[in-house]
Amino acid sequence: MFRANLYSRLSRLLVASVEVSVQRASSGFRSILPTRSLVDNFVPNSRSFSLVSGSQASSSFNSLDLQSEVPASKIRNVAIIAHVDHGKTTLVDKMLTQAGGHVPGERVMDSHALERERGITISSKYTSLQYGAYTINIVDTPGHADFGGEVERVLGMVDGAVLLVDANEGALSQTKFVLEKALRAGLSPIVVLNKVDRPGCTKERCTAVESDIFDLFASLGASDAQLDFRVLYSSARQGWAAEELPPTGEAPAAASLAPLMDSILAGVPPPPGGAPFAMLVSMLGRDPFLGRIAIGRVHAGTARVGDRLRILRHTGEREGPEAKLTKILKRVGTSDVELREASAGDIVMVAGAEHVGVADTLADPAVAENLPPGHIDPPTLSMVFSPNDSPLAGTEGNELTANKIGERLRAEAESSVSMRVSTVQESGGERFEVKARGELQLGLLIENMRREGFEFSVSPPQVVLREEGGSVLEPIEDVVIECPDVCTGTIIDSLTARKGELQEMVPVPELEGRMRLTFSAPSRGLLGFRSVFATVTRGSGVMNRAFSKYDVHRGSMDSVSKGALVSMADGKTVAFSLWNLEPRGVLFVSPGQKVYSGMIIGEHAKGGDLEVNPIKEKAKTNFRAMGTDENIRLTPPRAMTLEDAIGYVGPGELIEVTPKSVRLRKSVLDSNLRKRASRSSAR
Incomplete structure (x- = not known):
């Protein structure tokens, strides 16, 4: 009896230790993608999606062997591309749900806190599911133009694409951008008209959108094979797709996404096999236990845990450091599954390559040439990051030094192919110029850093200009605006003053009283325009932007x-002083707020700066006061968010960013030095 109890205890301890090991192996990947238990695995089930429970999985098959034995002919790699808010992430959610995966809530692929707060996809993410005997690897991409680099880099991971288009809105600016990249990569997209369950989505409307999409394909130089695209109709929210458009507002009899999956199997070619191992790194992550994680698609060959690989730089360097694979993991539904090997067609995460970067190639030692990384459009906007040197520096954050700021920015640039970081040495100390795609991308970087405890200052955004053939070129964007028709005159005047050119003006289909305006405008003219647009339309307008090209500089703007x-x-603001300052302009501060000399506390009602004293208290006398500061009623100050500050800050000013505050200040705090510098520049 004693021996039996001892064996029972030992077996329980062994099981517990295995469970702890599995949990430790999986817990670190929360920094890359949300993880679940590693024992939930997909199993083949003809013409349907299925998932077995952990107990069934452990008794029926080994998860390591299941994934490694899928032949390349049974693998399909596909990207979901679309304009922002056309339903990409919702579609992937429903695909995983119908696959039997545990999908907690909505937007499961948007794992980052800012993605969930803002309801947008910021970085590309991948997962896989089993459809019959086939494994389908799916890459969810962002829809905002600022994160177009995420789309460009992942198109090298896939052999096909699903172009999702809102049937009510039609093809918009970012639709053109992502489609152009897919066609340039040689992909033949499957077109899915989404949101056809809405009441206003008629057959005539869908036919018109299909015609516009065909014209868009043709204008982008699509081949005959690419022009012969499949068209499906879907409601990602309801979780169905169909080859024929059902009656308005109704779902088909057998409502599921099986028609879409069948189209992917038929329209997306399998990955090529053979040749030595080669994997193009498209994304990077970091795990506290395993270190740097390289994510990408295996283009050829097979690699196993323990293999030694060489790193071929995308810059063309022949001699690169070696790497030893310590872990190979694959995304299955919402879980990370550990593999023994990775073969051609697999999209996997590998550990052991500490020196690899985005667009580099992990390859067998016999491979001499790196895989082509693909073309990435250059950044169009820059800001300079520097340590915070205001009188309030160090009071709200814990990451303050230039070294810490530089390390964080360089780490961001390693994982973002569309971002560039360079060091600027000035008399005031080390600073860092960050180039990116737009205000949103830079704003999210700044927001992430302040949440991590950083304190720093950033300069006003500047467009990145070029010189070619003796001419100065500037970035031009396509701008699509939907707004009430009563606002069109003001918007046209405002964008024309910013060197924008009106391309098209048409009514919005099925929405009476709304117009769609299409502009071609320089990026510098759009800086700060979003707040103006929100004010003019009173929050009822929609504006979408996408980089178009570099073109000749359009001249100075009035x-x-x-x-x-x-x-x-320096001190705390006083209600009495602010009350006296209200006639001078719009205030950004409230009573009791800390200020310092050189800090911008409001917008002057007239041109030019005005120095004021916001901490001056009411003079005390021997006479009985008629009232106190508590009786002073102030107009609520203008709340300056980070996005507002980026669009508002002007030349000679900085944005002071801390974990708790966003302040505007002069770059030179001393008023005498500012006046001296102003006189020098005027000469």
């Missing part, structure tokens, strides 16, 4: 210089 109310003292 701008009305806005003056600033600049504090001339």
Whole structure:
């Protein structure tokens, strides 16, 4: 009896230790993608999706062997591409749900906190599911133009694409951008008209959208094979797709996404096999136990845990460091499954390559040439990051030094192919110029850093210009605006003053009283325009932007210089002083807020800056006061968010960013030095 109890205890301890090991192996990948238990695995089930429970899986098959034995002919790699808010992430959610996966809530692929807060996809993510005897690897891509680099880099991971288009809105600016990249990569997209369950989505509307999409394909130089695209109709929210459009507002009899899956199997070619191992790194992550994680598609060959590989730089360097594979993991549904080997067609995460970067190639030692990384459009906007040197520096954050800021920015640039970081040495110390695709991408980087405890200052955004053939070129964007027709005149005047050119003006289908305006405008003219647009349309307008090209500089813009109310003292603001300053302009601060000399506390009602004292208290006398500060009623200050500050900050100013505050300030805090510099520049 004693021996039996001892064996029972030992067996329980062994099982517990195995469970702890599995949990430790999987817990680190929460920084890459949300993880679940590693024992939930997909199993083949003809013409349907299925998932077996952990107990069934452990008794019926080994998860390591299941994934490694899928032949390349049974693998399909596909990307979901679309304009923002056309339903990409919702579609992937429903595909995983119908595959039997545990999908907690909505937007399961958007794992980052900012993605869930803003309801947008920021970085590309991948997963896989089993459809019959086939494994389908799916890559979910962002829809915003600022994250177009995420789309460009992952198209090298796939052999096909699903172009999702809102049947009510039609093809918009980012639809053109992502489609152009897919066609350039040689992909033949499957077109899915989404949101056809809406009441206004008629057959005539869908036919018109299909015609517009065909014209878009043709204008982008699609081949005959690419022009012969499949068209499906779907409702990602309801979880169905169909080859024929059902009656308006109704779902087909057998409502599922099986028609879409069948189209992927038929329209997306399998990955090529043979040749030595080669994998193009498209994404990077970091795990506290395993270190740097390289994510990408295996283009050829097979690699196993323990194999030694060489790193071929995308810059063309022949001699690169070696790597030893310590872990190979694959995304299955919402789980990370550990593999013994990775073969051609697999999209996997590998550990052991500490020195690999995005667009580099992990390859067998016999491979001499790196895989082509593909073309990435250059950044169009830059900002300079520097340590915070204001009087309030160090009071709200814990990451303050230039070294820490530089390390964080370089780490971001390693994982973002569309971002560039360079060091700027100035008399005031080390600074860092960050080039990116737009205000949103830079704003999210700044927001992430402040949440991590960083304190720093950033300069006003500047467009990245080029010189070719003696001409100065500037980035031009396509801008599509939907707004009430009563606002069109004001919007046209505003964008024309910013060197924008009206391309098209048409009514929005099925929406009475709304117009769609298409502009071609320089990026510099769009800086700060979003807040103007929101004010003009009273929040009822929609604006979408996408990079178009570099074109000849359109000349200087007529701008009305806005003056600033600049504090001339250090301390806490007083209601009495703010009440006296209200006639001078719009305030950004409230009573009891810390300010310092050189800090911008409001917008001057007239041109030019005005130095004011916001901490001056009411003079005390021996006479009985008629009232106190508690009786002073102030107009609520303008709340300046990070996005507002990026669009508002002007030349000679900085944005001070801390974990708790976003402040505007002059780059030179001393008023005498500012006046001296102003006189010098005027000469």
